[in-house]
Amino acid sequence: MKKLIKYFLTFSFIFGAVFANETVNLYIGSNYIADSTVNRFEKTYKCTLNQNFFNDNEEMLAKIAAGANGYSVIVATSYAVEELAHMGKIKPLDKTKLPNLKYIDKQFLNTPYDPGNKYSVPYAYTPVFLAYNKDKMAELGITPDSWAVIFDPKYLVKLKGHVTVFDSARNVLAAALLYLGKDPNTTNWDDLKKAREVIDRASPYWARFDSDSYYRGILRGDVWIAMSYSIDIFKTIQDAKASGSKIKIEAMMQKEGNMYELDNMVIPVFNNNDKLAYDFMNTALDPQSAYELSSMTGSSVPNPDAIAKLDKNVTGIDWIYPKNMKKMYVFKAYDPKTRIMVNEMWTEIKMSGNCGIF
């Protein structure tokens, strides 16, 4: 579905570009900005906002690295910001043009991947955790409060064929490393090998690598436990209620710690209308926009004024607004050599599986 929407938007992007005077071309994951925010921005600054979607950061990085241009603002995850900066594809930001940066919670600034926020300002974040079918877990007597549930064969024998993990080297490796009690951003090859052993031992029990449609599997009932994004689960729980589904979906954080994908706004070097790009960033940093984003998508926003306005039913959810941020980790970029080796390893894990030829 995402792909279809993407094609449709590419079309509207082409036509939009022909007719509008001033445009901001946003490169962002799908369903990641509220329509009301878009409308307000377009009205205030008398311009057109085009959204171009990517499925994951790797796809975005590969396209930008290969020379894709024409974007005014990119919303990229932590490590991707670092890689874009290494590539020399993004501009240092002029903080004097970003007065609304004052609304952002200090703990999300000065991040390990962009010290001093030279290139990026935080947009929103998405915790990664285990979501599950409540009744199934109760029936099997499993409490998914540890990553062991998806890595330890002791639990997996009961769950065979009903577990999904992301199709993402970084996320699955980080979960395995957390399970082993290691640094999720390690580049120590011994640790990474141990993580691979854990994954190879567990993967025959997994149904598939899925970051796009696992939540539909949970809703259908064939996926009992899944590595999940907060925004997907937020929406799926709403959908389950709306459709009167009997399946009760719950989620929880893992005691070893969780990753969160902190997404940031950056301005690519090829952008030629900085004023409008800064206007967009200020709009997105505004508590009203953050409030709209969080209440619409269940994204977590680093914006205390927005959180204060939000429904307690949302801010009270531990997997959207984690109480213990000390156990939450962001991704740092790998050096190019480690990245290629890890990705090669991931391809082997994913494509060879433990499933013979057919």
Add this chain to the structure above:
Amino acid sequence: MAQANNAGKEKWVLSLPPVIYLIGLFLIPTVLMVFIAFREPGDYGGVAPLITHNNGSSSLNLTLDGFRYAFSSSFIWKLFLRSMFFSILTTLCCLLIGYPLALLIAKSAKKYRDLLLLLVIIPFWSNFLIRVYAWMILLGPNSAISNVVNSIRHLLGLEPLDLLFSSAAVVICLVYINLPFMILPLYANLEKHDYALIEASRDLGAGKARSFWQVTVPLSMPGILAGCGLVFIPCIGMFVIPELVGNNCSMMIGNLIKQQFLQTMNWPLGSVTSIVMTLLVLSISLFVGFLASHSGGLKYARK
């Protein structure tokens, strides 16, 4: 003389667009791919600079690492074998389903033929992706197909089966998407058959089955080969269908190539895999061509 010259020129002008097309979209990319295969991977996709200067000494960055990796890792060959298996299976299924249908259309009354042919072509009117998404609904765990399959399995005392996200789903979608490419060349061939030949074989005492196997099938060999080629070759490089309806045990070589360019950003290894795949498809085509030129039916068909 002047006329002959003109005809030569005309030929040249007429063949210009396809020649430009082939040079621009086949030859140049293929040559590029071969060059990239021997380079070092760049830090962020692309390739590392050809020559690096280090303390006054320059070194040439050419490598066989991509080939070494490709030939030493068993999983790449597993993917090749699996792609071959899926493609052969798909081609056979398409032939088994497509041949009777093409024969039926070719033998039906003239006034219905166009309508029947139109029915074969209609699926092309909607986008390929949409048709695969439709199969995701048809094969889903709560679909009628799944219910029928699983109630039969239940009667036999077998575990229920997930149809979606399986190798079976991949082959079903491959067959569905490629079927028209089998039917159309077969129909084009079968429609031209001279019915007098069948009558002659019947007069000579052959039964229905025998005249089908000894007259119709050999005569339709060119159609069968064209159809099989049109189905097999796109199948082997497919990556969208395994990604949408497959699981991690049904990935094909196309997925690996896509992965190398879009995720791993290791262009040289992606190029090596593409080259190996191209050579594989080429050698299979040559082999089939060789078989065809030595099979009796084709000789008769050509005469």
